[in-house]
Amino acid sequence: MVATKDMPLKEYVLKGNAACAGCQDMVALRHAHKALEGDVIQVVPACCTSVVQSLWPKSGLGIPVLNTAFMAAAATASGVRAALKAKGRDHTTVMVWAGDGGTFDIGLQALSGAFERRTDFLYVCYNNQVYSNTGTQRSGATPLHAATTTTWFGKTEPEKMLDLIVAAHEPAYQATANTSYPRDLYDKVKRAKEIEGPKFLHIFLPCPQAWNYPVEKGVEIGKLAVETGYWIQWERIGDEFKLGRESKRFQDPEKRKPIEEFLKLQGRFSHLFKPTKDEKKIQELQDYVQHRWDVIMRTFT
């Protein structure tokens, strides 16, 4: 893994961005762009990034950014790639930077189409598990029992296992990442840059606004997602699956912290603890942790 001192010093996420305090999206963008070192065209559908990147006439990112419509990120990227090919500028990475709503829900068709066409691009889904830009509405990525402004008393379904849908397209590269492990994220983007074909990076990204936690707790919560086994770090080069070293030791359920430790820091789950503790619902989330491990390991190994 890259040492922090070996990452390029040049910054592509600049002053003038409009992110909230404690925004983990900026952590993800910062490390992804250090890995790409500027030779990139970034396509952004409606999402937090379309707001925080800059407010006209400022530009908060030192790379070309093409904003596009909510459901159109992968299609727009297909066009950018085709234009680069037509012009013989094929070395440039085309990267979509989309939220979970624009990926799991409204943008899924365009994503599927672009992957089926074997488009040479990197699709990054930064997943904060909610439509946070519009004010915390549930998405297909929102976990079971999370309170949102369209599920006031908790969502009644678990999140969609998007990674399996993406995997069905047999991407050239696929990985999960987490902003609490930025060096790993950097390495994965760097790896993706060198691989031709459709690539997918799924980044777990706590959001202080939507998840309702103190802004300084983002890294802690991201780590707890891994330490409770809720979020699994892995990558696939072709169909070669590799469990991430951060997650490897939590494959054993005995070694995992109880899901409660992840949940109790977040206001979106506070109804599971107050006024009385809802053991049943907490157990359902605990069971989901193992369920995801079972599905991922059964599918990929």
Add this chain to the structure above:
Amino acid sequence: MKTELMSANYAAARAVMSARVEVVAAYPITPATTVPEQVAYLNEKGLWNGQFIRVESEHSAMFACIGASSTGARAFTATSSNGLLLMHEALHWATAARLPVVLANINRSVSPSWNIHVTHDDSMSQRDTGWIQFYVASVDEFYHTIIQAFKLAEDERILLPVMVNADGFVLSHTVQPYDYLEPEEVDKFLPPYNPPHWTMDPENPVSHGNIVFPEFYQEFRNQMHEAGKNALMVYEEIEQEYKKLFGKYFGGPIDCYRCDDAEVIFTSQGSMGAEAKDAVDELRQEGYKVGNARIRMFRPFPVDKIRELGSKVKGIAAFDRGVSYGFGGHVASEIRSVMYNTDHRPMIKSYIGGLGGRDMTVKDIKEVILDMVKAVESGETGAEETWHALKE
């Protein structure tokens, strides 16, 4: 230049070659389908070496064009009916991003009921997207207008996308002779697209489409509006140049036929305008002073030309092959609105018909014009709107 025999759709695919389009993204829909089919064929045969993206929807087709055009490539797509409607969001996006994408729309009725034949509702309902819109009357005009459309769209005074409409089946699948131009011939008319203001380039990074607050949004929209209106003047220049280079002229924004001394003129859009010439000839032989004004450019609307025409005549029979439901014929309404602030207001009657691909023959058109003549002679406007040959 050499004369070929093809359908409008096949010719449109040849316009892609002639104009050296760099990226095509398209999705099948009847009756536009044979455009992307032919693009694929020319591509696979190595006759056209651009990039063809076989997208999974029309929405993606237009956004792929938007991505390509934003990266400095000349981009094209073709669609019809429900496909155009699915693009609606993308159409607005392309204009506001000021991207010179060209779209061949093969006019088809909107569902339900399923009907694959011509009605203009699909493109007329894109009126307010800011796209420049042409309606053509022959295969030759379709082919050459697509080439001209790139020149118009890419002009720095315009920088807006252009839609060239051709009637489904009547033109799309009807074989006619047209004059094909080799790319080398078109080169002297249409230089490579070179975005004058911004493009996606890592060497010179810009953000496009960021948030703009109320302090400036309106100014961007005003620029777009003014640029659109420039197209009337710029297109006249383009047609003059085209005429000089290739000897082709299609009549500017309005193709007028025997209008000079006419007392009644018939207006229409698309292929009917060709039939209408025969109707006018026959009526002239019968002693009626009538003319045919085929409206080629619907957006920007040729306000001055309409006023000039309207100032000389007693009556306008405005025919629409589509309806703004709850109000009336799209173009008839515009003509009325344009004539309101003039000193001489001719009688204007709206006629609607030919929907769902129903034939509008010379006989039908003559009936419409004679109805208008009768109104002018009697001095009674009568019905403001008439559905032609409507079954009871």
